[in-house]
Amino acid sequence: MACPYPPITDYALIGDGRTAALVSRTGSLDWLCLPRFDADPVFSRILDADLGGSWTIVPEDIVRIHRAYRPHTNVLDTTFTTATGQLRLTDFFPALHEHQKPAFPLAQTLLLRRLRCLSGRVAITVTIRLRPRYGRQTPELRSFAGHWYQYGWGHSQAILFASRPLERRGALLHGTFVLEAGQSADFALAYADEAPVELPVPQLFDTFERLTVDYWTEWVLRCSYTGPYRQAVERSALVLKLLTYAPSGAIVAAPTTSLPEWPGGPRNWDYRYCWLRDAAFTVRSLLGLGYHEEADAFVDWILHATRLTQPELHVLYTVYGEPDIPERLLVDLDGYRSSRPVRVGNAAARQFQLDVYGEVIDALARYRLFGRPLDREVYRFLRGLAEVIVRRWREPDDGIWEVRSGRVHHVHSKVMALVGLRHLERLAILDGVRLPLERYRRAAEEIERWLVTYGVDPVRNAFVATPGGAPDAALLWVALQDVFLSPEHPWVIGTVEAIQRELAHQELVFRYHRNDGLAGPEGAFVICSFWLVEALARLGRLDQAHEHFARLLTRASDLGLYAEEIDPRTGEHLGNFPQAFSHIGLISAALALEEASAPSTSLRLAAD
Known part of the structure; x- marks a missing residue:
């Protein structure tokens, strides 16, 4: 049958x-x-x-x-x-x-x-x-x-x-x-x-x-990318446009709910909402492709969506910026391939994820460096985010992967908090805005000391997910930012190599190997796999980066679409489909490969 x-x-x-x-x-x-x-x-x-x-x-x-x-x-x-x-x-x-x-x-x-x-x-x-x-x-x-x-x-x-x-x-x-x-x-x-x-x-x-x-x-003619991966980049841009809610400029994570991260398993989430975490990569991708109007609309949505909760941020919002997204189970539905429960809404909206504050600041910093102006109201918003970081960075949080096993001290979250404060200092100097920079510098120095003391495994010579823990693919971000450590730093190189060694299956990368409060396995994460391409490019390992990227392109569906995850053994796509984050990762990796091949490009874009 x-x-x-x-x-x-x-x-x-x-x-x-x-x-x-x-x-x-x-x-x-x-x-x-x-x-x-x-x-x-x-x-x-x-x-x-x-x-x-x-x-x-x-x-x-x-x-x-x-x-x-x-x-x-x-x-x-x-x-x-x-x-x-x-x-x-x-x-x-x-x-x-x-x-x-x-x-x-x-x-x-x-x-x-x-x-x-x-x-x-x-x-x-x-x-x-x-x-x-x-x-x-x-x-x-x-x-x-x-x-x-x-x-x-x-x-x-x-x-x-x-x-x-x-x-x-x-x-x-x-x-x-x-x-x-x-x-x-x-x-x-x-x-x-x-x-x-x-x-x-x-x-x-x-x-x-x-x-x-x-x-x-x-x-499509407005797309300014002319590199060797034009066809894949173009299709990913078209997917992002389809996932953009035109009246508000919001971009949903996926158009579906409860497509499982493993058939028959419980990791079935509703992704028909907008995650602030996606902000930095989304802004970079849209601006890098020349879609300034779409980037403007997305930034406007961020400012609109957060107006009722700022300076505190929710993890996700509806396309109209509503923060209340209760999760409920539809127990009478079979679920895709009998994968229960079927969920509507997402309880992650109420989690505390410290990294989001740094990622939103990062998004607006990238926006400004592409020549888009930030007004006084935006700086007031940014100052509020920085104050939350200063006040709450010592707290455990739920982390980027929205695990349901309780709050712990996530190293990636502290890295992104540090990135946010450093970006804000740069922006204040760039635009001559008066901010309590000494307060931010002291907090940034404290976060850096914490990272050096608790976030690095001396045996691996690499950052780990939690103090004393194992690698986490989110820590590829230490190679993707430019305000903490340089790509030549031994800990950055060690982190990328540890993730390749312990989490990668050829070109595919798993998020982590640890208990996250849910039963059953999951596939390799597509966005993490594209992050690895970008990290390798930033480390100057271009041949390996291009090889990984070319292999990832063969993993797409016949129409060039990606889900959230892929089973490395079978090639089966898993999770909600198609996934905006996966396609944003593809675009960002293609742009990183182009910039690494012609370093002057990134400088020119920042100056334009």
């Missing part, structure tokens, strides 16, 4: 800057939240093959399947070769420039699925099972005007257009038809929170497809 859950790399991502859908290799749309990333899904088959809804488009007698994004776009083409012909399925959300939108009637959310028979004749079966609230609610369904069907649940409604007739079977729509060479069929799902929903206009579908291809092609 075939497994009802395909590998997660069988999925492609499409979206509209508010939500995103996952489409399988076989044409099944198995995940879509409405109206935004962290809302309840209307299709959630990836979490329960029986209860969750899906939208399948299945040709008969499939012989071969080929899929690809249109060049330089997020428009997905899946080509089915069958025993009797060839069929192309095109999936996308229309993407229009703001000045174009007033000219077209466009629903709050519009998803288009277009079929065209390329040769011969193909029989197709379409089944639409829309099931809101993780499959636990059956919507009302009625048809009108021949080709339109209306779903209703709560205060929400959706309109489905089908150019081929579908039969109603309760709340399920089903149809079988044949397309011959040159013939086509169109389907569209339009959604709005409140009635009325703008009806899809089939006469505009060709225009929407053309404008969407133009939109993405023009956006």
Whole structure:
């Protein structure tokens, strides 16, 4: 019996800057939240093959399947070769420039699925099972005007257009038809929170497809990276754009919840939120690729999201900057490959992670060094973060990996606290801002003494996760910053080599090998693997860095997408998918390789 859950790399991502859908290799749309990333899904088959809804488009007698994004776009083409012909399925959300939108009637959310028979004749079966609230609610369904069907649940409604007739079977729509060479069929799902929903206009579908291809092609042309890894960098940038919530500029960690870090295990988290930890790498990646508007929007979101909690920071926020994200379990769902529990919300929002303060300061320092101004209000915010570091750096914390085994003194957290204070001193001198620098210097010196005394294992000649502990891949950060130790320092070299020796499996790197309060294994972390590439580049080991990077590129899905983790033995991707942090790591590593090959580049960028 075939497994009802395909590998997660069988999925492609499409979206509209508010939500995103996952489409399988076989044409099944198995995940879509409405109206935004962290809302309840209307299709959630990836979490329960029986209860969750899906939208399948299945040709008969499939012989071969080929899929690809249109060049330089997020428009997905899946080509089915069958025993009797060839069929192309095109999936996308229309993407229009703001000045174009007033000219077209466009629903709050519009998803288009277009079929065209390329040769011969193909029989197709379409089944639409829309099931809101993780499959636990059956919507009302009625048809009108021949080709339109209306779903209703709560205060929400959706309109489905089908150019081929579908039969109603309760709340399920089903149809079988044949397309011959040159013939086509169109389907569209339009959604709005409140009635009325703008009806899809089939006469505009060709225009929407053309404008969407133009939109993405023009956006990609803004990418300033011209190095040898352009194709991978471009796809990662397109993924980040899809994971950006356009109204606020926030970037969600992933569009999914509870895809397991190991099949059948409990490490199943909701990643449809925005982590401040991602800030430094995100800002660097966006600015390094020339996407200044997106970087500006993301920094604005950071300042907006933290307005109610500053100077204290939460670890994560919603796309609108809400800090309260309670975690609950959906015990009635099977979970992907029976991986329970299925979680909604994330309790890590309430953890204390000292490193976040340094990472946000680091993000704004990088932003300033790329020539973006920081005003008085931003400096007031930064001063507040520094005061928290000065006041709380001696406390144990929950750490970068959000373990649920209790607070301890994490060496990485102290490193990032030190990095934050050092950056703020540089910024104050650069912009002539009056800050209590002596207070920050004293705290920085105390943190450095703590790190030297407790954070280094003299046998390994390397930093370790906790005093007396083992290596942690997060400590690659000691090689990725430039305000603590230089890449030539023996402890930096020793740390990188210890991580390679004890946590790496060829080019893949595990986070740690220690008890973290949860049962079961996990895969190697993709972001840590890209951090190793960057660390090797900073150590001047360019041949090894390029070799590792090239191998990591072969680990991507056929569409160039990465999950959070990879099993080194099988190559299976694990965790929520696709993962923004993984793609940010790819971009940052590519930029680091480019800078290491031409050191003047980084100096020029900092001066521009």
